[in-house]
Amino acid sequence: MQLKRIIFTVISAAVAIGAACAGAYVMWKGDWGIWCLAYYALMFLCFPLASALHECGHALVGVCAGFKVKPAFRFFGSSFCKLSAVKGNALKARFLSVAFGGLAVNALCCILCSLALWAGGGWAWCGALLPSSAYLLVLNALPFCTGGGKTDGEVITETLRGEDSAKVLLAILSVQAELNGGKPLAQIEESKLTGLPQLPEDDINFITLTKLRAEYYAANGNSEKAEFYNSRFEELKIYLPDRYEI
DSSP states (O other), rough: OOHHHHHHHHHHHHHHHHHHHHHHHHHHHHHHHTTTHHHHHHHHHHHHHHHHHHHHHHHHHHTTTTEEEEEEESSOOEEEEEEEEEEETHHHHHHHHHHHHHHHHHHHHHHHHHHHHOGGGGGGGGGHHHHHHHHHHHHHHSSEETTEEEEEHHHHHHHHHHHHHHHHHHHHHHHHHHHHHTOGGGGSSSTTTTTTOOOOTOOOHHHHHHHHHHHHHHTOOOOHHHHHHHHHHHHGGGOOOOOOOO
16 A cells, blocks of 8 residues: 555656646746746745645535535645535435546646646746646546545545445435434434444544444433444544544
C-alpha cells in the first residue's frame, strides 16, 4: 500500500511538473523577462486555490444532489467536505455525483488553463493554475489512500464495486436521511446499524458508524452498549486525519 501511494504521488507530481514546464515555456516565449519569476511563484501559490476549488466542486454538487455539506479548507494539508444526506432515495447515484464533483472542477480548470496558455499574451497568466489543478486531478482520480485518507478515485471505485466500506457508508447516509427528515434517532430500526460488514478499525466509515451506534444506544437508554461504543470511538480517534471531526 505504501509503495502504491508513492508511485501514484510521483505520477501526479510528474504531471504537475510537465504542466509547469509548459507554462514556463509559454512565458519565456512571450518575452516577459523578470516577470517570469512572479509567474513561477504564482504557480506554487495556486495550490491552495486549486484545492479550495476542488472542495467547492464537491460542495456545489452535494447541495444540488440533496446533501448537507460542510467544507473544511486548509491552506496547507488536505481539505475535505463532510456530507450528511437529506434525502434517502437513489443514495448511491447521488453520492457518486458528489464524489465526481471535485474531479470535474479540476478537469475544467485544466482545460481552461490550457486554452489560456495556448492563447498566450496576458491570458498566459491564467495558466499558473494549471500545474496545481493537474496535480489534484490526477492524484484524486487514482484509487488509493493518501496520508489524509481515501482519494476520490478510491471512494468511487469502492462504491461502484459495492465493497464493504461503501456498504457501510450508504447505510450511514440512509440513517442520516431519516434523521434529517425529522425521525428521532431512537426510532431508527436497529438493523440499519447492525449486521453490516466488518471494516478495518482505521476506516473512516467504521469510525463514523461506531459513533452513530453510541448515540443510538444512548437515545434508547441502553447505557451499557452506549458506553461500549463511546469507549471504542475514543480509541479510534487516533486514526482520524488531523483536525477532522465526525
